[in-house]
Amino acid sequence: MRFLPVFLDLAAGPVVLVGAGEMARAKMRLLLSAGAAIRWYVTDGDRDLAGLGEADRARVTFADGDPRDADLSGAIALLCAGAGDIAATLAVKARALGVPVNVMDELSHSTFIFPAIVDRGDVVVAVGTGGASPVVARRVREMIEKMLPARIGDLAALIGRWRHPIKGRLPEFPLRRRFWERVVDGPIGKAVLDGRLAEAEDQLKMIGDPSAYARGSESGHAEGHVTLVGAGPGDPDLLTIKALRALQDADVVFYDELVSPEILDRIRRDAARVPVGRRIGKPGIGQDAINTLLIEAAQAGQRAVRLKGGDPFVFGRGGEEIEALRDAGVSYSVVPGISAGLGAAAQFEVPLTYRHEALRITFLTAHKARDAEAVDWSALIDEKMTIVVYMGMTAAATVREGLLDAGRSPQTPVGVFARVTRPDASAAVGTLDDLPALVDQVGAGPAILVIGDVVAHSAPWRQQQLQQLLSTYQVAAE
Template identity: 90%
Template sequence: MRFLPVFLDLAAGPVVLVGAGEMARAKLRLLLSAGAAIRWHVTDGDNDLAGISEADRARITLATGEPAEADLSGAIALMCAGAGDLAALLAARARALGVPVNVMDELSHSTFIFPAIVDRGDVVVAIGTGGSSPVVARRVREMIETLLPARIGDLAALIGRWRKPIKARIAEFPLRRRFWERVVDGPIGKAVLEGRGAEAEDLLEAITDPSAYARDSVSAHTEGHVTLVGAGPGDPDLLTIKALRALQDADVVFYDELVSPEILDRIRRDAARVPVGRRIGKPGIGQEAINALLIEAAQAGQRAVRLKGGDPFVFGRGGEEIEALRDAGVSYAVVPGISAGFGAAAQFEVPLTYRHEALRITFLTAHKAKDAEAVDWTALTDQKMTVVVYMGMAAAPTVRAGLLTAGRSPQTPVGVFARVTRPDAKAAVGTLDDLPALVEQVEVGPAILVIGDVVAHSAPWRRQQLQQLVSTYQVAAE
């Protein structure tokens, strides 16, 4: 993120606009709609204000003198649109004075840029692309326009009017947040969004004990609540709506090491974040300690999230954690996530089952070589069974040896799919005989091993076959 989204207080001073033509008038209309006072230096002499109301004209000062010497004193921003060669000179002056400057379509001279805007009164959504693609920003704005209720700004205004009185009556921040969550999500918020503002005001005024109202809003007991959330394999777009809601509601999030930074960015900004997972070869705090942290947070009245890579119940020790919570009398819920095996299957087009070819799937974990040695490989030799191995990179030689010794064909198709659904995902495909070498090709994990004829239907396998065919023809042509 190169440009930090900020909101200028247009009541703090005038905005200096330098330029002419439709570009300048577009900026003029935008500034007027936001309530700005404007000093406009017209560079082509055409200062026609047709179409602008008398009230808005009162906020426009048509500046005289050379535009290059525009008075920037007291200005909260300088904007150049259609200003030609003057823009660079004015931008340098503004920078020297510490005045934010925007030169239309010239990032090199600008210290801020204009986002696409969704305006709902007190609720304003700004969408930026770093100045690279205004068209993309507009498309995102159109999508948001369809999602935001028309009166969401009225709801924000209502809360703004009552914010200080409620703060004076509810000292504790977590309880105050729960109060406003109940207002927004309950009958009061509904009344505002349906256009019954006066009724909403009456309902809010009728609350005699705001603290009790807030406590009643906690459906998952006042002693706190723990939600086990599956973060999926890495792509934040694969989070469920329930998972996003839990991350936004959490007071504290205990997360695994493998949870991607992009998913951690979905956590509410003021929530505490506690890393509790571990990577292979690195010490962790241990499962008992994690259980204790979850219980302690809930008993302190917090809404805790245990954020786990993949799905909590697929090699994620979610069962152990809910047993500990249950024994401690702590309220809990589980939000499933997309397991890495399914993420790999979708991204690389590996049909884990296939009619007449693959009728069964076995999921297993081989964290270390001794884990693989403990597996009964004789049960996994059926050619119509797909074997999906989690955390199998380090144990790949043992997995290979176990399956071959049990009788699985060395020519069985195999895929190693690393960092699935992430931008740096990588696949290596070949045969069971080549498994350790395939693991080396993907370099670093986490990775999923898929063993079975279905791998021959995958996109990487098809590409590899095509490349081999092309190479064969090239050799023959020579």
Template identity: 75%
Template sequence: MRFLPVFLDLQAGSILLVGGGELVRAKLRLLLSAGAHIRWHATDGRHDVTGLDAVDAARIERAEGDPRTADLSGVIAILCAGAGDIGPAMSSRAKALGLPVNVMDDLQHSTFIFPAIVDRGDVVVAVGTGGASPVVARRVRERIEAVLPARIGDLASFIGRRRKAMHGRIPEFALRRRFWERIVDGPIGALVLAGRGDEAEAALKHIADPSAFAGAPAGRAEGRVTLVGAGPGDPDLLTVKALRALQDADVIFYDELVAPEILDRARRDAARVPVGRRVGKPGIGQDAINRLLIDAAKSGQRAVRLKGGDPFIFGRGGEEIEALRKADVAYSVIPGITAGLGAAAQSEVPLTFRNEALRITFLTAHKARDAETVDWSTLTDVKMTVVVYMGMTAAPSIRAGLLAAGRSPQTPVGVFARATRPDSQAVAGTLNELPALVQRIDSGPAILVIGDVVAHSTPWRDAGLDSLLSNFLVAAE
């Protein structure tokens, strides 16, 4: 992100507008809609205000002379549109004075840019692409326009007019926020969005105890813990419910494997506490994590325990729930797409396949001794797909265990690293080659998939291994 979205109060001073033609008129309309006072240097000599009403026209000061030497007292920003060679010169002058400047379609000489704007009164959404593609920004704006309620600005105004009075009745910050969340998400907010402001006002006045309405009769915010599956890495694979939990959280305790792009979807002012560990690196320990969750909830915070994949598939979610139950802490669980499913979908591995793979087994073996404790004799069924989590280090032991139990050395296998992320990597081969396949992977985390279904995958086809499978099937018959 090169350009930080900010909102500038255009009524704090004058905007110096330099340029002419239709380009500058478009900027005039935009600035006037924000209540700006404009000092306009028309480079073509035409201060044409045709079509503007008298009130807007009165806020335009028709400036004469060369803008490069004009008095800039009271100016808070400079905008050039259709200004030709004057634009870079004005940019240099603005930068020397520390004034924000925009030269239309010229990033080199601009310190701010104009986003695509969704204007709903007190609710304004700005969409930018860093100047790279205004068309993309407009398309995003169109989609936002389509989903935002027409009266969302009215709802913001409704709350804004009453915030100060209500804050005097709810002294605790966390409880105030929850109060307004219930207003926005509940019947009162729906009334405002439906244009029934008088009824919404009456319903708000009917709330005798705002603290109780916010869900805390004792006047203190009630904390809880939500275990959230972050999925395999792609932030677009988060569930809608997971996104809502991240936006509502006061504090987020996240694993090492949670991608930064997923944390970016969380509420900006939520505290973020890393509690995970990677193989070979020390962590704070599960007991310490449990205590952090309990303490956060009992202090009235809404805590999210954010885990890679799904909380209940090798995520130790069950252990955390047991601790929360014993501490009498409210909790809920939001599932996520586990890494095995994410890898299978990305590389087109059908984990089940009619008449070919009828069962799936998920297991974990991040150390060689983990693999040595597995009863491999239960995993030799050719119609079973075996999905191994954290198995890169133990790959030689996994191969040895399966081969010793009787699984064919020609069984298709795949290694899928960092599935669904931009830097994902996948290779396929046979069980006999498993340790060598792992060596071709740059780094984890990785999923191992073992079974005939791997022969349907993209990596298998890309490696030209179809003939190998045919020979294997003939030998098996």
């Protein structure tokens, strides 16, 4: 590490800016966003401050005279951007005075460099590559931007306001550290990140004994929480930021069998992992037992995650689980996930709705043949309705017969999309009459069945039509 990351207090004095053009203005905007007062030596005479608000304009002072004679006394730093040959002279002068200097794109003349910055108010993340590759630094910054909660700065500001009052009531550092860890990781921190700032402030005010709170709660018992998290259809990059945060915060994760190993890898390493799902022919432990495990974990003070494939509220029994948690008086929250039907639509370019062609969507599950037999297929024969069937592989023949008997055309386009968003995803398209055979083509599940004219707009359908056309031309050529 050649460059040590430091944070300059820009309220302690002015920053001297030398240069012109867009490069200098970009540095000026960055400095103003951090609250700096700027003394600007404009090298081309253009002092236009268009686009700045009145408050920002008031913090920019234009300096006259030769920049090489610039007064650097009391300056926090010197920046040269678009300053030409005079930058090297100024850099020597700044070094002699002990003033940090940055000459844009000239490491040899600089004593500090600008990192890529993630700005969340009171929380600032600096990413640097030692000046070797600003593009790489920006890409890392973009990754952090996606991961870092938008309101994390509000949480830091809240703690900053309460830091000294709590220090007076809780002088022991180790206990005070545990207190703030509970604030950040518990309901107060969650309230801030969810935008409920006033509620978080009120909760802090209501803490009567910070020492007891730091040890568990004011009653002396830790307060647990259950988060129902949608894991999506399999691709870990489709997890939401909230889902990732829940997995990293969890003490224990109860997960379905269909959750991919790549997503399980996103769980905090020291968290307990408990499989509770079921597959065809393997009934699992049952929903009542799962509910009991979630309640017991929360009552033991743990942060538990119920990790479910797809979305918790789309054929995921999430409603049953939160009812059980609510009845037991357990704190809970829900993080939605991308449902497998939507994952299939995106990956294989199946527009589930299409203007003038598909105006309605019906989502249903047909895990077994008797599930499909219980469906009122007569309500699903509208040609402008797209039908998305979850867990329909084993009941594919019954689904076909139900729709055909109800009057849906045997030539209705159909797609079977297996293991969607995963590296081994597979698709087979054809007509309703061919549905069971299409299921056989894709191999193992899980799979989504999409029935309706929209399938004819999908990528696999277009590819199949092209292959048929090429085969026709080859036969004709022979």
